[in-house]
Amino acid sequence: MTDIADVALHARPRSAAREALAALWARSHIRGCMIVTALYLLVAIAGYAHLLPDSEATVGDAQQPPSWHLATLLGTDLLGRSVLWRVLAGAQTAVTIGVATTALAVPLGTALGLAAGYFGGWVDAGVNWVYSVVVSVPDILLITAISYAMGKGLESMCVAIAATSWVGIMRLVRGEVMKHKNSDYVLAARSLGAGSRRIMFSEILPNVAHVAIVTSSLVLLAAVKGEVILTYLGLGIQDGASGGLLIAGASQDLTNEIWAPLAGTVAAMFLLIYSLSSIGDALRDVLDPRVA
Amino acid sequence: MGAYIVRRLLQAVPTVFGVALLTFLLFNAFGPDPVRTALGNHATPEAMANLRHQWGLDQSLPLQFLDFLRQIATFDYGKSFVTGDDLGTQLKAGALVSLSVTMPPFVFGGIVNVAIALFITRHRDGVVDKAARALFIAAMSVSALVYVLALQYLLAFKLDWFPINGYEGGWAAVKYLGLPWLIQLLLLMGPDIRLYRTLFLADINADWVRTARSKGAGEGRVLFRHVLPNAWIPIITQNVTTIPFLILGSFLMERFFSIPGIGNLTIDALSRGDLPILKAVTVLGAMALVAFNLLNDLLYALADPRVRLS
Numbered sequence: 001m002t003d004i005a006d007v008a009l010h011a012r013p014r015s016a017a018r019e020a021l022a023a024l025w026a027r028s029h030i031r032g033c034m035i036v037t038a039l040y041l042l043v044a045i046a047g048y049a050h051l052l053p054d055s056e057a058t059v060g061d062a063q064q065p066p067s068w069h070l071a072t073l074l075g076t077d078l079l080g081r082s083v084l085w086r087v088l089a090g091a092q093t094a095v096t097i098g099v100a101t102t103a104l105a106v107p108l109g110t111a112l113g114l115a116a117g118y119f120g121g122w123v124d125a126g127v128n129w130v131y132s133v134v135v136s137v138p139d140i141l142l143i144t145a146i147s148y149a150m151g152k153g154l155e156s157m158c159v160a161i162a163a164t165s166w167v168g169i170m171r172l173v174r175g176e177v178m179k180h181k182n183s184d185y186v187l188a189a190r191s192l193g194a195g196s197r198r199i200m201f202s203e204i205l206p207n208v209a210h211v212a213i214v215t216s217s218l219v220l221l222a223a224v225k226g227e228v229i230l231t232y233l234g235l236g237i238q239d240g241a242s243g244g245l246l247i248a249g250a251s252q253d254l255t256n257e258i259w260a261p262l263a264g265t266v267a268a269m270f271l272l273i274y275s276l277s278s279i280g281d282a283l284r285d286v287l288d289p290r291v292a
Numbered sequence: 293m294g295a296y297i298v299r300r301l302l303q304a305v306p307t308v309f310g311v312a313l314l315t316f317l318l319f320n321a322f323g324p325d326p327v328r329t330a331l332g333n334h335a336t337p338e339a340m341a342n343l344r345h346q347w348g349l350d351q352s353l354p355l356q357f358l359d360f361l362r363q364i365a366t367f368d369y370g371k372s373f374v375t376g377d378d379l380g381t382q383l384k385a386g387a388l389v390s391l392s393v394t395m396p397p398f399v400f401g402g403i404v405n406v407a408i409a410l411f412i413t414r415h416r417d418g419v420v421d422k423a424a425r426a427l428f429i430a431a432m433s434v435s436a437l438v439y440v441l442a443l444q445y446l447l448a449f450k451l452d453w454f455p456i457n458g459y460e461g462g463w464a465a466v467k468y469l470g471l472p473w474l475i476q477l478l479l480l481m482g483p484d485i486r487l488y489r490t491l492f493l494a495d496i497n498a499d500w501v502r503t504a505r506s507k508g509a510g511e512g513r514v515l516f517r518h519v520l521p522n523a524w525i526p527i528i529t530q531n532v533t534t535i536p537f538l539i540l541g542s543f544l545m546e547r548f549f550s551i552p553g554i555g556n557l558t559i560d561a562l563s564r565g566d567l568p569i570l571k572a573v574t575v576l577g578a579m580a581l582v583a584f585n586l587l588n589d590l591l592y593a594l595a596d597p598r599v600r601l602s
Contacts, residue, residue, distance in 0.1 A: 129306060129307070129310060130310070132306075132307045132310070133307055133310030133311050133313075133314055134314075135581075136307055136308075136310075136311055136578040136581050136582050137311055137314070137315075137574060137577065137578045137581075138536065138537060138540055138577045138578070138581060140540070140543055140555075141540070141558070141573060141574045141577050141578075142574075144558060144559075144562055144570065144574075145314075145315060145318040145319060145570070145574055146318060147562070148318065148319060148323045148324075148562055148565075148570065149317075149318040149319070149322035149323045150322070151324070225435060228435040228436075228437050229435070229436060229437060229543075229544055232437050232544065232547070232548075233543055233544065233547055233559055234559065234562075234563065235559075235562075243435065244437070247435065247437050247438060247441065248437075251441045251445075254441070254445050254449075255445075255449070262438075262441070266434060266435075266438050269434075269435060270430075270433050270434055273433040273434075273435075274429070274430060274433035277429065277432070277433060278429065281429075
């Protein structure tokens, strides 16, 4: 083992985030999940860069069985479109929904949690009132209401899922901030003349960020899983390719004994959701000191 | 106790007011015009004005909001835009149907899953536990929609054990509910057993459990006499706060199997722009959630003498 004094004197301190990432990477199972997630991210980027084949183009006859050509590896759908290309486009949609929802919910929840926890008083009362209103409405009803107000589609679904998920992050961050705001390091920063904004964002935020990171993995997962159900209920994606649309479409093929589209879509969604939930569990183990 | 209940109910007033405001804003202020949805794009201005008046949408927004608050206070949500039926009757019927869909698997599943979780905890870190954990993570990574599809295909379409979908009132409903019950039982297993296992394991090395072990209590006695009684409290918490969602019904099951519960009612109302139903369901759902949270806290205090209501 390295001499402790040596480390303390010469090693550069590593940030908590880098240490967590290293701890995740050290587990071969999680490493695999991270690689799979990165591949989905690449598919999404390739989709936006127009590097993926057109998922709406006709590549053959209707409901062609799978064959050893890349385009018809999973067969074709009722309109002769490649199921594989549509599964890739569906993966792009899933990643988009996950990222967009997380990008809405996590900053909102963190900012409001920071403000409520730090300032207390009427700011806290106001944020908590909004919190109590939002958690009182069952998620599915809030999502229904938002999709009515905004019109059905990808944007409104992301806003709706984000609207139901920022509350948990806010509550956790608020609790952590309240624990930290009277600690010595905050007092030290204040006596050095740091203002509220500096103390909140440069001093407290890095110490409570792990809470936001762990819950953001849950938001991501909820968004990807939620899309399938919401789309099936008619509240989500209306056209193009997505997990929900593909599974609902593949169910029509089932009655004709055609399994490949359903199997392909389910496998693609499974890999993404399984990887995300494994990473989420591992993140919680690594970042949350309360969990053994 | 009485003072506590009164204070909690008073605290709920601003929350319910906020829910009413949010609901009203989303449906009446920001949402599309229900008159246009009902009459289509080629309606005459007179017809639209008539319907708008009939539905009370020609009043100013603040007046409409006051009317909505009056409805909430009197539990009288008026009539459906589309069918003209009284909402109270419609929602009561829907809630009963929803409960008949969700309640049996909830109760039966709760008992079975606690038992399975106890068994898994008894054999923690053994083969059964590890296999179950891996299986549940994998099984929960498949969308609920896929289970619904696959089981309908297999059990209704292929094996003909259940009708494909549909619903009848009265005892005949059981025939149609069998498959939704079975699917919900399966869907509940993963999350429930994982939760219960975590709850049991949280206490497995507690001081009083160690004391019991050192007095010679076997693993079975430890689980049933020392771990389980203490775990009842979070189990009650989990289950009491689920009840409003049971009344709300399973949107997926009701939609998929065409069962006329609250979930189906809501989705239909959404596509028809039937605002009274949508607003009533949203506010009543929120009020049920608030009420059952209060009930849960009271039960919590009854079950755990360490908890003081203050």
